[in-house]
Amino acid sequence: xxxxxxxxxxxxxxxxxxxxxxxxxxxxxxxxxxxxxxxxxxxxxxxxxxxxxxxxxxxxxxxxxxxxxxxxxxxxxxxxxxxxxxxxxxxxxxxxxxxxxxxxxxxxxxxxxxxxxxxxxxxxxxxxxxxxxxxxxxxxxxxxxxxxxxxxxxxxxxxxxxxxxxxxxxxxxxxxxxxxxxxxxxxxxxxxxxxxxxxxxxxxxxxxxxxxxxxxxxxxxxxxxxxxxxxxxxxxxxxxxxxxxxxxxxxxxxxxxxxxxxxxxxxxxxxxxxxxxxxxxxxxxxxxxxxxxxxxxxxxxxxxxxxxxxxxxxxxxxxxxxxxxxxxxxxxxxxxxxxxxxxxxxxxxxxxxxxxxxxxxxxxxxxxxxxxxxxxxx
Amino acid sequence: xxxxxxxxxxxxxxxxxxxxxxxxxxxxxxxxxxxxxxxxxxxxxxxxxxxxxxxxxxxxxxxxxxxxxxxxxxxxxxxxxxxxxxxxxxxxxxxxxxxxxxxxxxxxxxxxxxxxxxxxxxxxxxxxxxxxxxxxxxxxxxxxxxxxxxxxxxxxxxxxxxxxxxxxxxxxxxxxxxxxxxxxxxxxxxxxxxxxxxxxxxxxxxxxxxxxxxxxxxxxxxxxxxxxxxxxxxxxxxxxxxxxxxxxxxxxxxxxxxxxxxxxxxxxxxxxxxxxxxxxxxxxxxxxxxxxxxxxxxxxxxxxxxxxxxxxxxxxxxxxxxxxxxxxxxxxxxxxxxxxxxxxxxxxxxxxxxxxxxxxxxxxxxxxxxxxxxxxxxxxxxxxxxxxxxxxxxxxxxxxxxxxxxxxxxxxxxxxxxxxxxxxxxxxxxxxxxxxxxxxxxxxxxxxxxxxxxxxxxxxxxxxxxxxxxxxxxxxxxxxxxxxxxxxxxxxxxxxxxxxxxxxxx
Numbered sequence: 001x002x003x004x005x006x007x008x009x010x011x012x013x014x015x016x017x018x019x020x021x022x023x024x025x026x027x028x029x030x031x032x033x034x035x036x037x038x039x040x041x042x043x044x045x046x047x048x049x050x051x052x053x054x055x056x057x058x059x060x061x062x063x064x065x066x067x068x069x070x071x072x073x074x075x076x077x078x079x080x081x082x083x084x085x086x087x088x089x090x091x092x093x094x095x096x097x098x099x100x101x102x103x104x105x106x107x108x109x110x111x112x113x114x115x116x117x118x119x120x121x122x123x124x125x126x127x128x129x130x131x132x133x134x135x136x137x138x139x140x141x142x143x144x145x146x147x148x149x150x151x152x153x154x155x156x157x158x159x160x161x162x163x164x165x166x167x168x169x170x171x172x173x174x175x176x177x178x179x180x181x182x183x184x185x186x187x188x189x190x191x192x193x194x195x196x197x198x199x200x201x202x203x204x205x206x207x208x209x210x211x212x213x214x215x216x217x218x219x220x221x222x223x224x225x226x227x228x229x230x231x232x233x234x235x236x237x238x239x240x241x242x243x244x245x246x247x248x249x250x251x252x253x254x255x256x257x258x259x260x261x262x263x264x265x266x267x268x269x270x271x272x273x274x275x276x277x278x279x280x281x282x283x284x285x286x287x288x289x290x291x292x293x294x295x296x297x298x299x300x301x302x303x304x305x306x307x308x309x310x311x312x313x314x315x316x317x318x319x320x321x322x323x324x325x326x327x328x329x330x331x332x333x334x335x336x337x338x339x340x341x342x343x344x345x346x347x348x349x350x351x352x353x354x355x356x357x358x359x360x361x362x363x364x365x366x367x368x369x370x371x372x373x374x375x376x377x378x
Numbered sequence: 379x380x381x382x383x384x385x386x387x388x389x390x391x392x393x394x395x396x397x398x399x400x401x402x403x404x405x406x407x408x409x410x411x412x413x414x415x416x417x418x419x420x421x422x423x424x425x426x427x428x429x430x431x432x433x434x435x436x437x438x439x440x441x442x443x444x445x446x447x448x449x450x451x452x453x454x455x456x457x458x459x460x461x462x463x464x465x466x467x468x469x470x471x472x473x474x475x476x477x478x479x480x481x482x483x484x485x486x487x488x489x490x491x492x493x494x495x496x497x498x499x500x501x502x503x504x505x506x507x508x509x510x511x512x513x514x515x516x517x518x519x520x521x522x523x524x525x526x527x528x529x530x531x532x533x534x535x536x537x538x539x540x541x542x543x544x545x546x547x548x549x550x551x552x553x554x555x556x557x558x559x560x561x562x563x564x565x566x567x568x569x570x571x572x573x574x575x576x577x578x579x580x581x582x583x584x585x586x587x588x589x590x591x592x593x594x595x596x597x598x599x600x601x602x603x604x605x606x607x608x609x610x611x612x613x614x615x616x617x618x619x620x621x622x623x624x625x626x627x628x629x630x631x632x633x634x635x636x637x638x639x640x641x642x643x644x645x646x647x648x649x650x651x652x653x654x655x656x657x658x659x660x661x662x663x664x665x666x667x668x669x670x671x672x673x674x675x676x677x678x679x680x681x682x683x684x685x686x687x688x689x690x691x692x693x694x695x696x697x698x699x700x701x702x703x704x705x706x707x708x709x710x711x712x713x714x715x716x717x718x719x720x721x722x723x724x725x726x727x728x729x730x731x732x733x734x735x736x737x738x739x740x741x742x743x744x745x746x747x748x749x750x751x752x753x754x755x756x757x758x759x760x761x762x763x764x765x766x767x768x769x770x771x772x773x774x775x776x777x778x779x780x781x782x783x784x785x786x787x788x789x790x791x792x793x794x795x796x797x798x799x800x801x802x803x804x805x806x807x808x809x810x811x812x813x814x815x816x817x818x819x820x821x822x823x824x825x826x827x828x829x830x831x832x833x834x835x836x837x838x839x840x841x842x843x844x845x846x847x848x849x850x851x852x853x854x855x856x857x858x859x860x861x862x863x864x865x866x867x868x869x870x871x872x873x874x875x876x877x878x879x880x881x882x883x884x
Contacts, residue, residue: 207502208501208502208848210498210502210847210848210849210854210861211849211854211858212858212860213776213857213858213859213860213861214853214854214855214856214857214858217749217857218857220749221749221752221754221755246524246525247526248525248527249527249529249534252527252534259851261511261513262513262515263511271535271536274536275527275534275535275536278525278536278538278540279525281517281521281540281543282521282522282524282525282538282540282755283525284517284853284856285853285856285857287851287853287854289848289849289850289851289854290502290848290849290854291502291503291848308850309505309510309850311502311503
């Protein structure tokens with residue numbers, strides 16, 4: 001077998017929370033929440049995504065790189081320079097910690113795409129293409145995240161140790177997501193930890209995608225190459241496809257990935273029935289099947305979603321402008337002891353949190369959707 | 379008459395202690411193998427014409443009859459087998475083409491038998507279809523690449539209009555069997571069963587008897603090179619239209635319906651004189667390349683107001699993948715691919731047994747090619763050709779088929795014993811015959827119930843297998859080759875099928 005593909009058979013712990021008013025929250029909160037679900041991981045992967053952490057460089061694509069050796073770094077830099085101008089680059093700050101061993105070189109680059117690098121003037125497609133090429137072609141290099149004003153911090157270890165290693169307490173973000181892995185078969189690879197991210201999309205995932213084989217082939221049709229050796233990345237790419245490229249609203253994208261059962265569709269009124277029947281027919285290969293719970297982050301909010309039968313736990317809470325989503329209510333209560341509202345979302349029913357006023361002026365995932373909706377309203 | 383060197387294929391053993399000379403076997407055998415001897419008040423058998431259909435043995439009230447292979451052996455010879463020698467005797471006596479019925483019976487490798495399915499353990503729970511929803515509903519037809527919606531005050535409006543689709547409650551259709559090759563009652567049973575099970579049956583190239591117009595919503599009307607029975611009303615009543623280019627049992631040649639089977643009713647339905655051989659040409663005489671096919675596809679779409687999906691059926695041949703691609707680019711909504719083991723009412727034995735590809739390889743090659751070309755969504759794939767059980771179907775869908783056509787198994791469900799003599803018109807089971815004395819043996823009500831039962835049983839098994847894989851909708855299996863593993867295959871066979879070897883993990 002040429003490729004090392006590590007299917008992420010796992011029972012993991014996930015958490016995601018945000019301030020819908022866009023207030024920033026320090027990173028120690030997400031570490032505290034994850035630490036309470038220590039038992040759900042086995043120390044073979046922990047990671048976080050944070051949104052709003054680079055306000056002073058919000059216009060640049062922030063590439064968080066995991067580099068196995070200096071040669072990978074040299075090659076990556078040469079590749080980046082061929083397509084982009086590098087505004088600034090630096091090591092990602094870390095704090096040595098005996099619980100985290102063998103880290104790769106962790107480096108971040110703030111990039112602006114050269115105008116000639118954008119195919120058909122589409123900057124985001126060009127960035128996606130770059131990520132696919134780096135991951136597939138540069139040995140030892142892996143793009144952990146590439147979105148604007150956000151970043152993914154992940155590695156091999158328990159999430160609370162990884163969070164401390166990356167000094168997350170020093171970051172302030174309006175969205176945090178966190179993940180602790182329990183892989184049943186791990187190569188101990190830093191790139192294999194969650195979240196998986198593309199542009200401003202990030203996904204943390206508990207479960208196994210039994211439809212992986214077809215989801216992967218479907219995404220290949222649209223130019224996505226699943227190279228992260230895990231089934232989780234299909235979710236990140238799927239949402240990128242549905243929302244950014246096909247311009248579908250988030251709640252519709254959620255109902256494609258977690259389609260209504262046919263008998264539910266049959267019970268809808270005629271207009272709805274026609275819409276969901278069409279969506280399910282056209283996007284049959286985008287249905288994500290198998291037990292999962294995910295929290296998807298993007299520049300303007302978070303979406304929590306479980307599979308159509310809810311074979312993985314997911315609980316949500318609201319308190320003031322805060323929305324919390326987690327595998328266990330303990331993780332929520334650890335950082336919000338008495339939420340105003342706490343509930344178990346139904347199977348396949350998305351929990352959606354959105355910034356009241358977009359923190360980022362032109363978030364990658366939303367810009368085209370808004371343009372599209374403006375066109376419609378005109 | 380000179381002595382035939384062609385030995386009888388079977389031995390009929392009659393247990394005289396059991397035989398009560400009731401003559402059921404005499405009346406049942408259309409091949410006249412059993413004769414009542416008035417003088418001795420006993421039944422004797424002449425096995426020269428026995429085809430091994432088991433009609434007599436099945437109906438014998440005292441189980442007095444046993445049919446067995448003729449035990450006589452020729453001198454062992456790996457090259458000159460008994461079948462080879464007998465074929466030569468037959469042709470030396472007749473000077474004709476060897477004819478046969480049903481699908482290829484040679485022991486070629488079955489890739490279905492060399493593929494194994496996956497199931498969940500621990501890390502993802504298997505799903506119990508008796509307790510949880512398990513969805514087999516399938517839509518066949520061309521799909522757009524994406525859906526567009528418009529925002530409204532209440533939500534969203536659909537702005538994408540789907541082209542016509544066939545909705546199936548289970549991904550199994552009855553494949554083309556013409557009225558003519560099979561009896562009225564057999565057609566009626568197939569149509570009724572398709573309607574009851576929420577799926578479709580296919581007219582084959584025999585046109586549609588007016589009595590069956592009421593099943594139009596479950597009918598796929600075939601347009602073949604002979605154009606038998608094709609007229610405006612025929613196209614109008616059907617749910618979909620299928621252009622038959624080829625069939626797996628006889629790629630490269632046309633259909634054969636011997637005049638013996640062309641009765642008055644069939645002559646009316648097919649619009650040909652009674653008693654004449656209905657031989658459809660090898661090619662369509664208006665299709666000499668892909669651009670001609672495109673014209674026919676759109677002529678049929680125009681004729682039916684773009685209200686019905688148009689399928690194009692081809693035999694699986696070496697170039698099947700680019701051919702399928704061309705067919706889709708020519709405007710077909712469905713490509714039906716028929717593999718080497720697909721059956722027929724009549725085919726030259728040499729062609730049936732030596733031309734074409736196993737359907738497993740054809741599905742894999744076509745699905746992969748269409749994905750590489752970015753046109754997989756533009757048409758559905760129906761695979762046909764020797765599906766013996768629900769596991770074969772699950773494997774075909776995992777390789778990339780949207781649905782499967784079954785015909786041999788449907789005939790077996792109705793009582794066929796696979797004697798491969800459909801072309802003689804003497805089917806003792808009343809299926810592949812037009813002799814009124816024989817056709818009345820097939821009770822269409824019982825036959826349709828058996829067909830519905832078969833579809834139900836297979837659907838239940840498909841649901842169990844899906845649940846075992848941790849999947850609750852058929853679309854998550856379609857093209858999902860991660861759930862297949864190969865045993866005893868070469869690397870190039872694994873590569874063509876796009877699957878890993880058994881023992882390789884994810």
